[in-house]
Amino acid sequence: MPLTSRASAGDDLSVIDEAADSLAVEPALAPAPRKPSTIGLWPEAARNIAVHGFDPVFAWFRRGLVYRSTLRGPVPDRVIYHPQDPRTRRLDDADQMFRGRFHLAGSTLDVKEGSVFDQKLPDANFAAALHSFEWLKHLEAAGSESARDLAQKLTADWLVRYARYSEPAWSPEIISARFYNLFSHGRFFLHGSDVMWRSKLFVSLRNQARVLARRMRQAPDGIVRFESAAGLVLAGLCLSDARNTDQGIGQLDIEIARQILPDGGHIDRSPESLLRAFFALTMVQQAMEATHRQVPDSFRAARDRMAPMIRFFRLGDGGLACFNGGNQCDPRVVSALLAADDAKGMPFGHARYSAYQRLAAGRSFVLMDTGIAPPGAFASHAHAGCLSFEMSSGPHRVIVNCGASHDEQWEAALRATAAHSTLTLADTSSGMVLPEGLVRDLLGPRLYAGPNNVETQRDETPHGVMVEAWHDGYAGRFGMAHERRIALSPKGIVMTGSDRLVPVERKHRKAARETARFAIRFHIHPDVKLSLAQGVGTVLLKLPNGEGWRFRASGDLVIEESIYCGGGAPRRAEQIVIYGSVGQETVECDWALELAGSS
Numbered sequence: 291m292p293l294t295s296r297a298s299a300g301d302d303l304s305v306i307d308e309a310a311d312s313l314a315v316e317p318a319l320a321p322a323p324r325k326p327s328t329i330g331l332w333p334e335a336a337r338n339i340a341v342h343g344f345d346p347v348f349a350w351f352r353r354g355l356v357y358r359s360t361l362r363g364p365v366p367d368r369v370i371y372h373p374q375d376p377r378t379r380r381l382d383d384a385d386q387m388f389r390g391r392f393h394l395a396g397s398t399l400d401v402k403e404g405s406v407f408d409q410k411l412p413d414a415n416f417a418a419a420l421h422s423f424e425w426l427k428h429l430e431a432a433g434s435e436s437a438r439d440l441a442q443k444l445t446a447d448w449l450v451r452y453a454r455y456s457e458p459a460w461s462p463e464i465i466s467a468r469f470y471n472l473f474s475h476g477r478f479f480l481h482g483s484d485v486m487w488r489s490k491l492f493v494s495l496r497n498q499a500r501v502l503a504r505r506m507r508q509a510p511d512g513i514v515r516f517e518s519a520a521g522l523v524l525a526g527l528c529l530s531d532a533r534n535t536d537q538g539i540g541q542l543d544i545e546i547a548r549q550i551l552p553d554g555g556h557i558d559r560s561p562e563s564l565l566r567a568f569f570a571l572t573m574v575q576q577a578m579e580a581t582h583r584q585v586p587d588s589f590r591a592a593r594d595r596m597a598p599m600i601r602f603f604r605l606g607d608g609g610l611a612c613f614n615g616g617n618q619c620d621p622r623v624v625s626a627l628l629a630a631d632d633a634k635g636m637p638f639g640h641a642r643y644s645a646y647q648r649l650a651a652g653r654s655f656v657l658m659d660t661g662i663a664p665p666g667a668f669a670s671h672a673h674a675g676c677l678s679f680e681m682s683s684g685p686h687r688v689i690v691n692c693g694a695s696h697d698e699q700w701e702a703a704l705r706a707t708a709a710h711s712t713l714t715l716a717d718t719s720s721g722m723v724l725p726e727g728l729v730r731d732l733l734g735p736r737l738y739a740g741p742n743n744v745e746t747q748r749d750e751t752p753h754g755v756m757v758e759a760w761h762d763g764y765a766g767r768f769g770m771a772h773e774r775r776i777a778l779s780p781k782g783i784v785m786t787g788s789d790r791l792v793p794v795e796r797k798h799r800k801a802a803r804e805t806a807r808f809a810i811r812f813h814i815h816p817d818v819k820l821s822l823a824q825g826v827g828t829v830l831l832k833l834p835n836g837e838g839w840r841f842r843a844s845g846d847l848v849i850e851e852s853i854y855c856g857g858g859a860p861r862r863a864e865q866i867v868i869y870g871s872v873g874q875e876t877v878e879c880d881w882a883l884e885l886a887g888s889s
Contacts, residue, residue, distance in 0.1 A: 361497040372528075559614045559664050605680065695860070852864055
């Protein structure tokens with residue numbers, strides 16, 4: 291259902307409920323298709339009960355005196371290396387903190403009196419960012435005496451309340467994130483601080499590092515476990531603890547083998563996760579070189595694979611394409627990280643292991659998702675966007691996916707197929723997110739029951755590049771396969787495509803409907819303006835630089851409202867939608883996007 295009202299650029303987007311509804315994927319036809327069974331996930335859920343069933347008891351034990359006594363050892367007296375952090379720092383955020391307003395993880399908290407650590411926090415993501423010291427980089431950017439005083443005060447407030455083990459402040463992923471921020475941005479307020487205060491801080495840092503060494507394997511599987519291992523290496527190097535350094539290197543080597551694919555992508559198939567892993571590995575490598583530690587060959591080889599893959603995912607504005615829980619990220623941060631790549635490997639056309647296709651010609655770039663959901667826990671943030679694509683012209687994004695959000699209310703809608711530039715059948719996602727219940731509580735909100743098979747074919751000729759792909763995500767429920775073809779002309783001024791729904795083998799046909807509605811969505815970046823042209827099936831797109839494109843299609847074509855979260859905060863946008871119906875026969879819809887005046 292499209293949104294029923296518009297907001298100006300200055301609005302606070304208070305229509306979040308309506309916007310989420312516009313991306314919802316509740317079946318529109320009755321009876322609804324039967325949801326896939328979760329029985330096959332119960333053995334893994336049972337194992338998780340066995341592994342984590344006593345976590346509350348262990349947490350209670352870690353808060354006690356006996357456990358604290360096991361953390362004793364030499365206390366460092368300084369940070370011997372301060373890594374370079376290219377991540378975005380905002381002076382506006384620092385200025386707001388002076389006034390008691392903290393903006394973290396997409397939420398805002400106003401502190402009228404007392405410490406921010408004593409307030410009721412907006413949500414778990416805000417709490418994680420607060421305990422991770424995400425605010426420190428903004429204060430360092432301000433660099434004033436007031437910023438130094440506030441950084442010392444916030445750190446002192448934290449020590450009073452959390453110098454000893456506490457959850458979630460001492461969870462492995464938050465400890466490692468706190469290390470990244472403290473080691474990178476702490477010099478400006480640690481230098482010249484009170485000796486007694488510094489001593490308390492470094493005792494806590496020693497204890498945190500020892501807890502991280504024991505618990506990093508208990509961090510949620512995926513990129514946060516990768517970052518936890520890297521955080522321990524960094525703690526060992528920056529605090530001159532060889533034991534932590536060696537243990538962290540060993541675990542990071544394991545995570546590289548588990549999580550970094552042969553083509554350089556990340557196993558969860560998120561471009562943003564890949565960038566985070568590259569950032570963590572780059573910071574570790576630079577710290578090792580600065581402290582005269584030999585960098586393992588596996589670390590160098592992984593970075594050499596990852597850098598070209600990051601370039602693979604870049605669109606014309608320098609940011610990353612938005613797939614599988616990843617957002618576009620700051621192009622300046624991407625460029626700064628890639629500047630540290632010695633190999634300067636260039637992107638290729640087909641990422642076989644990550645399962646993406648890249649079409650590039652002239653000033654146009656197209657990225658297409660041609661993969662299934664990642665395995666197991668790595669699918670906790672995956673999206674049901676098989677065969678979706680994004681396209682940019684010059685420095686401007688044109689066709690996009692809706693992006694991702696940390697907000698629970700947004701997350702389910704943004705993971706649905708309808709939030710991607712691809713085909714949706716019967717208002718149903720091609721893959722499902724685990725519903726609320728015990729299995730989800732034990733395994734997390736992972737994507738399951740999506741396509742089992744995706745086949746692709748790529749042809750490069752003097753006439754351009756063409757990719758054909760199909761998936762069976764709708765076969766079991768509707769007896770249909772989705773086929774998509776996208777072709778980009780040699781100069782990048784014409785992109786043509788077609789979407790087909792094709793009946794599959796007889797054994798699946800029992801689940802098929804007599805008639806089902808489908809929608810082919812093309813979400814448009816909010817900076818691009820749309821207008822219906824005279825005639826049937828034509829939409830004009832105007833880019834910020836005045837460049838015009840013409841979208842043409844067969845079928846029932848309309849413009850509806852959409853939302854774009856790829857840049858962080860939700861923004862109102864529009865989408866081009868082609869509606870149609872399919873019965874028991876093949877249905878095909880052709881479409882084209884061409885630069886105005888190119889014909």
